[in-house]
Amino acid sequence: MDIDRPTDLDAALAALAGSPDATLLAGGTDLMVEINFGHRRPEHIIALRRVEELKELNGTIGSGVSWARLERGPHRGLAQAARTVGSPQIRAAGTIGGNLATASPAGDGLPFLAAVDASVELRSATGSRRLRWDEFLTGPKQNALTQGELIHSIVLPDEMPTRQEFGKVGVRNAMVISAVMACVVRFEDGRTRVAVGSAGPTTLRMRSAEDLISDEANPSETALSEFQRLVSEEVRPITDHRSTEAYRRHAAGVVARRLLERCLV
Ligand SMILES: Cc1cc2nc3c(=O)[nH]c(=O)nc-3n(C[C@H](O)[C@H](O)[C@H](O)COP(=O)(O)OP(=O)(O)OC[C@H]3O[C@@H](n4cnc5c(N)ncnc54)[C@H](O)[C@@H]3O)c2cc1C
Known part of the structure; x- marks a missing residue:
């Protein structure tokens, strides 16, 4: 197996241009599991860990920023999500x-990125392009x-919601x-966005629930119940080894409502 260890972005992009089939390696916490189980057998790896430009965390979030840094980062919803990922070693x-x-x-x-309508900046040796989160996923x-591209960074919108809450349900x-x-975010003027994960083929936005609750300055009990019902209706879960379709549907509504209530305090 060949391994490239570029130390800057230009070198990483040049390595990728020279070997567009190469496999990119960041922290390895997904990729090494795949390799250990024999699901992937990369012949050429480009390790990104030494590329400092990918670790920037200013207005944008570099693709190489670790969960450990995001836990202490400026975006509450993403920090809350980061704290739930794996163990300290994984983070x-x-x-x-x-x-x-x-x-x-x-x-x-992903739910945080969906809720705030983030974009993904992709780079290759020949240029860059920016995709909305739902164009990327x-x-x-x-x-x-596409071949020869890597994720450079995540670009957040200029206007970010002042209230951001993330929550996760699992067996422990x-x-x-x-x-x-789920991640629920709310702007000062009441605009509310809701993104749910593990309840569909990819992260989903709950548009009907968002429309309903964004019109409510002080949501009544009836509005909150309707919000919960709409989320449970809009998700598209399956039954698998982690949970059932019915439980996921129920839990999505309950979690989204609890997160919304925290945003309203
Ligand atoms: C024990 C354990 C617990 C985990 N717990 C959680 C959890 O609670 N929640 C959760 O969401 N995930 C969890 N994961 C999965 C994993 O930790 C995360 O998905 C993590 O964010 C993957 O990042 P990485 O840097 O390790 O990616 P890598 O494993 O390095 O790469 C993953 C994939 O992304 C590609 N890639 C990496 N960087 C780039 C780039 N810049 N541009 C283009 N492609 C790139 C790689 O080629 C590979 O296909 C867990 C994994 C383990 C082993």
């Missing part, structure tokens, strides 16, 4: 870019990356892949 190694590229419906970073474990409180998770 020290794993990155938001790896989470995005894996594009699992259970990726804990094309299906379960599928994304819009820590070290767990979610049965359902």
Whole structure:
């Protein structure tokens, strides 16, 4: 196996241009599991860990920013999500870019990105392009990356919601892949956005529930119940080894309502 260890972005992009089939390695917490189980046998790896430009966390979030850094980062909803990922060791190694590229419906970073309408900046040796989160995530474990491209960073909108809450339901409180998770955000003027994960082929926005509750300055008990019902109706879960379709539907509504109530305090 060949391994490239570029130390800057230009070198990483040049290595990728020279070997467009190469496999990118960030923290390795998804990729090494795949390799250890024999699901992937990469012949050429480009390790991104030494590329400092991918670790920037200013206005944008570099793809190489670890969960450990995001836990202490400026975005409450993402910090809350980061705290639920794996163990301290996984959070020290794993990155938001790896989470995005894996594009699992259970990726804990994805509901925040969906709720705030983030974009994904892709780079190659020949240029760059920016895709909205829902253009990038094309299906379960599928994304819009093409050969020779890497995820450079996540771009957040200028106007960010002042209230952000993330919550996750699983079979235990820590070290767990979610049965359902959600991120609810609310702007000062009441606009509310809700994104749910592990309850559809990819992260989903709950548009009907958002429309209903964004019109409510002080949602009544009736409005909150209707919000919960709409979320349970809008999700598209399946039954698998982690949970049932019925439980996920129920839990999505309950979690989204609890997160909304926290946003309203
Ligand atoms: C024990 C354990 C617990 C876990 N718990 C959770 C959890 O609670 N929640 C959760 O969401 N995930 C969890 N995960 C999964 C994993 O930790 C995360 O998805 C993590 O964010 C992956 O990031 P990484 O940097 O390790 O990616 P890697 O494993 O390095 O890469 C993952 C994929 O992304 C590609 N890639 C990496 N960087 C880039 C880039 N810049 N551009 C393009 N492609 C790229 C790689 O080629 C690979 O296909 C867990 C994993 C383990 C082993």
